[in-house]
Amino acid sequence: MSSPRVALFATCLTDTLYPETGKAVVSLLERLGCDVDFPLAQTCCGQLHYNTGYQEHARSLARDYATVFDGYDYVVAPSGSCGGMVREIHPGLCGTSPAVERTYELSEFLVDVLGVTDVGAYFPHRVTYHPTCHSLRMLGVGDKPLSLLRAVKGLELVELPQAEQCCGFGGTFALKNAETSTAMLADKMRCVQDTSAQVLSAGDNSCLMHIGGGLSRLRTGVRTVHLAEILASTEEEPWAAATR
C-alpha cells in the first residue's frame, strides 16, 4: 500500500504561536509512514469569527478551507476545536466538501485511520490529561487520546479530577467574560495541581494556552505540552522543553 497523502491543517494558533506542535505532527506522521504536506494557502477555519457572531466572515473562511485542502487523502488537525469547527459547522455554512469529510483530529486519525495506539513514543514524565470540550463533545474522541498516552514508554499517566469540566477558555469568552473565565480556570488549575503532575497535556493548544497561562502566572512549575509533542518524542530524539 502506498503511503497516504496527508495534509496538515496546523490551525492559525499553532502555526503562529506553537510551531513546535506543528513540527511534532509532521515528525510523528512521517514516522508512521504518511506523506505529509502543509498547503501554504491555509490560514484559519473561521471559528473565531463564527463563535463571536460574525458568520459571514466565517463562511468565507470555510469556503477557502474546502479549496485549500481539496485533493488529499486526509486532512489532520492537532485540535479538537478547529477539527470540530470544520466537521460540525462548515457544512452548515457552505455545504460539505471532500476536504471537510476527510478532516480528522489527530488522535482520531491515529487510532481510527492508521489503527495504532502504540506510536513508539518515549516520554519519561508524570502527565495528566485534560480532554478538551470540543474533542469530547463535538467530535466524540472518547478515550482515544488516553489510549495513545497509555502506550507511551516511560510516561506515568495520572487521572485529572473533574477532567470533563471546561477550563474557561471559550475563545472570546475569555475576554468578554474574563472574570467568570478566570473562576473556571482557577478550579481547573486546582485539579491539575492536585495530581502532582509535571506536565498537563491536551489535544488543543488553545485550551493549553489558557490553562498554561494561568499555571505559569502562579509559578506552579507545571508545563503544558500538546499531545502531538508527547507522541513525537522518542528515545532517540526526546522532547526538549521549549518555553510555553
Next chain:
Amino acid sequence: MGGRNPVTWLGSPAFPKAAHEALADTQLRRNLRKATTTIRTKRAGVVAELDDWERLRRAGEAIKDDVLANLDTYLVRLEEAVTARGGVVHWARDAEEANRIVLDLVRTEGADEVVKVKSMATAEIGLNEALEAGGVHAVETDLAELIVQLGDDRPSHILVPAIHRNRAEIRDVFRRGMAEEPASDEPRDLAEAARRHLRRKFLSAKVAISGANFAVADTGSIVVVESEGNGRMCLTLPETLITVMGIEKLVPSWQDLEVFLQLLPRSSTAERMNPYTSVWSGVTPADGPRKFHLVLLDNGRTATLADQVGRQALRCIRCSACLNVCPVYERTGGQAYGSVYPGPIGAILAPQLAGDLHDEQAASLPYASSLCGACYEVCPVRINIPEVLTHLRAEAVQAKGKRTPEALAMAAAAWVFADPKRYEAAQKAGSLSQLLARDGRIKRLPGPGAKWTDSRDAPAVPKESFRAWWRKNRVQRP
C-alpha cells in the same frame, strides 16, 4: 401591546457585570458547587440505568418538534377538549394581556388573596406584581418560592429557586414574614414553620393559580409535576383554579406523556419517578375546583417559533439539567442572568422571548457561555444550545452594526486571514511581541489584551512561525 416584556428583570446589568458581583459571593459559590455537583452526579446515575435513554431523548425531541410544527392544530384541539369538559380557555398575546385576564378572573370571584403553585410562566409575566398592583396578594406555596417571596428576593434556579440561601438566612426570612417564627434553623423546624404558615392559606383560599408542565391536546388534560404536595393542595382545595400555560407546553396525546414523565424527573431531580403528578381535565362535579380557567400565553413564543434555528428552545421542559452541568452557571448562579430563566437555556430563551437584541442585557446573555457543550449533552429534548447561542450572537452583532471596535477588529482579522501573504506578514509583525516578553511569556498586554493578562500569562509570537519553518526546511526549490 406595549410595555416592556418582564422576562428579563428591569435594571439588571449585563451579564459580565452581574457575574462580577456573584463571583465575590462566597456563600453562593459554596452552595452552588455543592448542589450542582451532587445533582449532576445523581442525574448521571439514574440516566445510566436506562438503556434506551438516547431513544427517549430522540422521541422527546420528535414529539415536541411535531407540536411546534402543528401548533395551530393542537391548540385548537386543546381548546375544544378543555371546553367540552367544562373549562374556559383564554388567549393572551403578551404578559399584559395575561395578567389582566387573571386579575379580572380573581376579582370576579371576589378574592383578595390567591395561592400559587410554583410556575415559570407566571414568573415570566410578572403576575404576582400585577396582582399586587390590583389589590390581590399572591401566596407562593412551593417551599423555595415561598423563601424567595418572603425574602423579597429573586429566584436563582428553575427547580431550586432558593439555591443561593443557607438555612440561617432562611430562618431570618421566615421570622420576618411569618406569624409564628421557626423554633430553630434545623431543616425540620423550618419545614414545620412553613407547613403551619401554608396550611392556613390553603384552607382559606378561594382561588388558586398554577402553571402547567404539559397539556394533552386530545383530552384537554393538564399536568403539573412537583415534589412537595403543596401544589396538589392548591390544585384541589380552592373553588376556582386558573392555569397559565405557555402555548408550547402541549403534547398531542396521552401516550406522549409516557416519554416526558420518564425524561423529566430523571433530568431534573434525578428521580426515577416524580413524587406528585397531578392531572385534571376540565372540572369534575364534587371533586376539586368547580371552575377551571386555562390562560394560553404567547408572550414572544410565536416570534421565537418563526426563527428556524432559535425555535428549538421551545422544546424545553424546564428540567434544569443544563443549569446543573453548566460551568458558567456553577460559578455565577442564576441571578446573574437577570431573568426568570437562568443558565444555558435562559441564555437562549430569555433574549428570544424578550425579542430585542438591541437591549444590552439581553444581548449579553448569548455570550455567557464558553460553548463547552455540556448543556446539549444532557438536554432531555436535545436542544442544541451551543448552536442557538452562536446564532443569537450573530443577531446581537447585527443589532450593533458594523462600526463597533469589535466589528472592525473582526473585519480586519478576516481581511488578514483571507490572504496567506497578509497572514504571514501579520505573523512577522506579531513576533515583535517578543519585545514585551520574558522567557517567551508576556505578563501584561496593552489594550483589550489586558483582559487576558489580568489573570494569565500570554505567549509571545515566536520569531519563526510553523509555516516559516516549513518553507525553509520542506519546500523544495527548483
